[in-house]
Amino acid sequence: MGPMRRPPPARQRGGVIELRELTKRYGDRIAVDDLSFTVSPGRVTGFLGPNGAGKTTTMRMALGLGRPTSGTALVHGRPYAQLREPLRQVGALLEGSAAHGRRRARSHLLWLARSNRIPRTRVREVLGMVGLEDVARKMPQGFSLGMNQRLGIAAALLGDPPLLLLDEPVNGLDPEGILWIRNLMKDLAAEGRTVLVSSHLMSEMALTADHLVVIGKGRLLADTPMNDFIAQHSRSRVRVRTPEPDRMREALTRAGLRVSTGEDGTLEADGTEVSFVGEVASRAGITVHELSRRAASLEEAFMGLTGEYVDHRGTARVPDQAEAAPPGPDRDPADVRTERGDR
Amino acid sequence: MTAETGTAERGVRRRGGALAAEWTKIRTLPSTLWTLLTAFVLTVGIAAVYGIVLRDAYGDMDAKGRSTWDPVYSGLNGLTFGELGMVAFAVLVVGAEYSTGTIRASLTAVPRRGLFYASQLLAGTLLSLVVAVVTTYAAFFVSQAGIGPEHNASLGDPGVLRATLGACVYLTLLCLFSMGVAAMLRSSTLSLGVLIPLFFILSEVLTNVSKVKTVAKYLPDEAGRQIMRLVPWDDKLGAWEGLWVMVAWTVAAVAGGYVMLRRREI
Structure with missing residues (x-):
C-alpha cells in the first residue's frame, strides 16, 4: 500500500x-x-x-x-x-x-x-x-x-x-x-x-x-x-451640470440620447461617453460646468440582466400567479432568519 | 499488508467514524439523556412502591390468585411508565435531526444514507440496551426486596432469567421501533403524538374491550411484554411468540424509516 x-x-x-x-x-x-x-x-x-x-x-x-x-x-x-x-x-x-x-x-x-x-x-x-x-x-x-x-x-x-x-x-x-x-x-x-x-x-x-x-x-x-461582466452589462452615463438645463436636455434628446434629471438638478445622459456629450454641448453653444462619466453600478447591471427573471417583485409588474411563491427549499433568506429566531 | 486488506481496514475505520459521530451526538445532548434518567427513576421508584404493595396483596389473595402469582411481571410493572422515557429518548435521537436541520450536516458528513441510518440506530440501540439492563435489574431487585423472601422470585428460579433478560430485550426493541417510526415521520412531535397514544392509551383501551382483544394482543407493546411473564396468560400471546411479533414490528418500522430516508430529499 x-x-x-x-x-x-x-x-x-x-x-x-x-x-x-x-x-x-x-x-x-x-x-x-x-x-x-x-x-x-x-x-x-x-x-x-x-x-x-x-x-x-x-x-x-x-x-x-x-x-x-x-x-x-x-x-x-x-x-x-x-x-x-x-x-x-x-x-x-x-x-x-x-x-x-x-x-x-x-x-x-x-x-x-x-x-x-x-x-x-x-x-x-x-x-x-x-x-x-x-x-x-x-x-x-x-x-x-x-x-x-x-x-x-x-x-x-x-x-x-x-x-x-x-x-x-x-x-x-x-x-x-x-x-x-x-x-x-x-x-x-x-x-x-x-x-x-x-x-x-x-x-x-x-x-x-x-x-x-x-x-x-x-x-x-x-x-x-467579473471584469467582463461589468464591461458587458454596465452602461455608462454622463453627468452634465449646466446653467441651461432645458436647452441642454433638448440638444441631447435631439442627438438621440435618453436624458434624465438627477437629484441635484443635474442631467444624466444614458449610454454615452463624455466626449460625445461635450461635442453636442459645443455645437449647441451651451455653457457646461461639469461633465463627468458615471459608471453604472453593478447592481444596475445585475438587475438589467435578471430583470425579467425576478420571481416576486414588490410592486410594478406582477408576475404570473403560477410562479409567485416557490414552495421549494429556495426561500428568501428573510424567511430563514425568522425561522431560526423562533427556534 | 496487501492493498486489499489495507483498503478493507480503512473502510471499517471509516464506518467506525460514522458510529463514533452518532455516539458523540447522543452523548453531547444533555436534554436527550435526561429522558433515560427519567425512565430509570420512574421504573425503579414504582418498583419500590409496588414491591411493598404486592407483599400485602399476596396475603389477601385467594387460592386462584396465588396459583397465577407472578412476582416478576408484577414487580416490573413500573416499566410501563419507564417506557415513556425510553420512547422519548429514541424519538429525540432521530427526530431532533429534522427539527433542527442537523440532518443536513449529518448527510454532508456521511452521505451514504444507509451507513448514517445504521450508525444512528446502532448508537441509540446500544445506549438503550445498557439503560434497559440497568433499569430492569434495579427494578427487579428493588421490587423483590419489597415483596419479601417468602413469596418473591430470585434470578435462579425457573423462567426468571428469561423474563428479566426478555424485559431488557423488549425495552431495547421498543426504542429501535420508536427510532424507525421517527425516521418515517421525520418529526419528534409527530412521532410522540403517534407513539404515546399507541403505547399508553390504545393498548390499554383495546385490551379491555373483549371483541378487539384478539387484535390488541398483536400490538407491539402488548406482544413484546409477554416475555416478562413467568405465568402465561390465556388471552395473550406466549412469551416467545409475542417477542417475535415485537421483532416483526421493529423490523417493519426500521425498514420503513430506511426507505423514507433513501427516497426523500433533505
Missing part, C-alpha cells in the same frame, strides 16, 4: 464543481433548468441570482441532499455521495450552521470531526479561526444569527477542504463579520482552493468574486469573469 493512492493534501490543489444539464422540477415548477457550468480552483466564483432563482436548490444537489430530476452535479469528478470522508474534500455552508440549539458549539464540531476522522485538535483551531473560542462551551440557541453563521463556517473549514460551497455566507453578519468572510474567501482562493459562494447581492459579489455565474429562474444567464 504505497502512499501514492492517497490524494495529495488539500492546499495548492483545488477541485472542480461540474454541473451538466442539471435540472430540478418540483411538480410543475422548474427550479433549476438545464444548468451547466464549471467552477474552477484558485478564484472566488460568485453564484448570483435573485431570490428563488434556484441557487440553494443547485447547491443542495451538488451536495447530494437533493436529487436532480435529470443531469448531474459532480464534485472532484464524482457525485458527492461517492466521496470518501467528504468533509476533508468539500466544505459546505447551507442556511446557517445546522447545529442543534442545545448542543454546545464545540460538541457540534466534535461530532462532525469524528464522522470523518478529523483530529479533535482541529475543532479548537477552527473555533479560533472564526472567532468563537470564547463561546465554545455555549449552546447555539443563545447565538446571534451572525454567531450561528460563524459556527457554520467553522464546520465548513473543519476538514481543511480544497473546495468550499457557501450559501449566502454574509447573511446576518455585521459589517466586521462581512469584511472577515470576504477576506477569508479571498485567502482561501489564493491558496488555490475552489470557492463557490452564492448571493443575491451584486454589490457583495463585486467586492469578493473573481468570476461570476448568474442564474435567473433556474437558467444560466452569464458565466463570465
Whole structure:
C-alpha cells in the first residue's frame, strides 16, 4: 500500500464543481433548468441570482441532499455521495450552521470531526479561526444569527477542504463579520482552493468574486469573469451640470440620447461617453460646468440582466400567479432568519 | 499488508467514524439523556412502591390468585411508565435531526444514507440496551426486596432469567421501533403524538374491550411484554411468540424509516 493512492493534501490543489444539464422540477415548477457550468480552483466564483432563482436548490444537489430530476452535479469528478470522508474534500455552508440549539458549539464540531476522522485538535483551531473560542462551551440557541453563521463556517473549514460551497455566507453578519468572510474567501482562493459562494447581492459579489455565474429562474444567464461582466452589462452615463438645463436636455434628446434629471438638478445622459456629450454641448453653444462619466453600478447591471427573471417583485409588474411563491427549499433568506429566531 | 486488506481496514475505520459521530451526538445532548434518567427513576421508584404493595396483596389473595402469582411481571410493572422515557429518548435521537436541520450536516458528513441510518440506530440501540439492563435489574431487585423472601422470585428460579433478560430485550426493541417510526415521520412531535397514544392509551383501551382483544394482543407493546411473564396468560400471546411479533414490528418500522430516508430529499 504505497502512499501514492492517497490524494495529495488539500492546499495548492483545488477541485472542480461540474454541473451538466442539471435540472430540478418540483411538480410543475422548474427550479433549476438545464444548468451547466464549471467552477474552477484558485478564484472566488460568485453564484448570483435573485431570490428563488434556484441557487440553494443547485447547491443542495451538488451536495447530494437533493436529487436532480435529470443531469448531474459532480464534485472532484464524482457525485458527492461517492466521496470518501467528504468533509476533508468539500466544505459546505447551507442556511446557517445546522447545529442543534442545545448542543454546545464545540460538541457540534466534535461530532462532525469524528464522522470523518478529523483530529479533535482541529475543532479548537477552527473555533479560533472564526472567532468563537470564547463561546465554545455555549449552546447555539443563545447565538446571534451572525454567531450561528460563524459556527457554520467553522464546520465548513473543519476538514481543511480544497473546495468550499457557501450559501449566502454574509447573511446576518455585521459589517466586521462581512469584511472577515470576504477576506477569508479571498485567502482561501489564493491558496488555490475552489470557492463557490452564492448571493443575491451584486454589490457583495463585486467586492469578493473573481468570476461570476448568474442564474435567473433556474437558467444560466452569464458565466463570465467579473471584469467582463461589468464591461458587458454596465452602461455608462454622463453627468452634465449646466446653467441651461432645458436647452441642454433638448440638444441631447435631439442627438438621440435618453436624458434624465438627477437629484441635484443635474442631467444624466444614458449610454454615452463624455466626449460625445461635450461635442453636442459645443455645437449647441451651451455653457457646461461639469461633465463627468458615471459608471453604472453593478447592481444596475445585475438587475438589467435578471430583470425579467425576478420571481416576486414588490410592486410594478406582477408576475404570473403560477410562479409567485416557490414552495421549494429556495426561500428568501428573510424567511430563514425568522425561522431560526423562533427556534 | 496487501492493498486489499489495507483498503478493507480503512473502510471499517471509516464506518467506525460514522458510529463514533452518532455516539458523540447522543452523548453531547444533555436534554436527550435526561429522558433515560427519567425512565430509570420512574421504573425503579414504582418498583419500590409496588414491591411493598404486592407483599400485602399476596396475603389477601385467594387460592386462584396465588396459583397465577407472578412476582416478576408484577414487580416490573413500573416499566410501563419507564417506557415513556425510553420512547422519548429514541424519538429525540432521530427526530431532533429534522427539527433542527442537523440532518443536513449529518448527510454532508456521511452521505451514504444507509451507513448514517445504521450508525444512528446502532448508537441509540446500544445506549438503550445498557439503560434497559440497568433499569430492569434495579427494578427487579428493588421490587423483590419489597415483596419479601417468602413469596418473591430470585434470578435462579425457573423462567426468571428469561423474563428479566426478555424485559431488557423488549425495552431495547421498543426504542429501535420508536427510532424507525421517527425516521418515517421525520418529526419528534409527530412521532410522540403517534407513539404515546399507541403505547399508553390504545393498548390499554383495546385490551379491555373483549371483541378487539384478539387484535390488541398483536400490538407491539402488548406482544413484546409477554416475555416478562413467568405465568402465561390465556388471552395473550406466549412469551416467545409475542417477542417475535415485537421483532416483526421493529423490523417493519426500521425498514420503513430506511426507505423514507433513501427516497426523500433533505
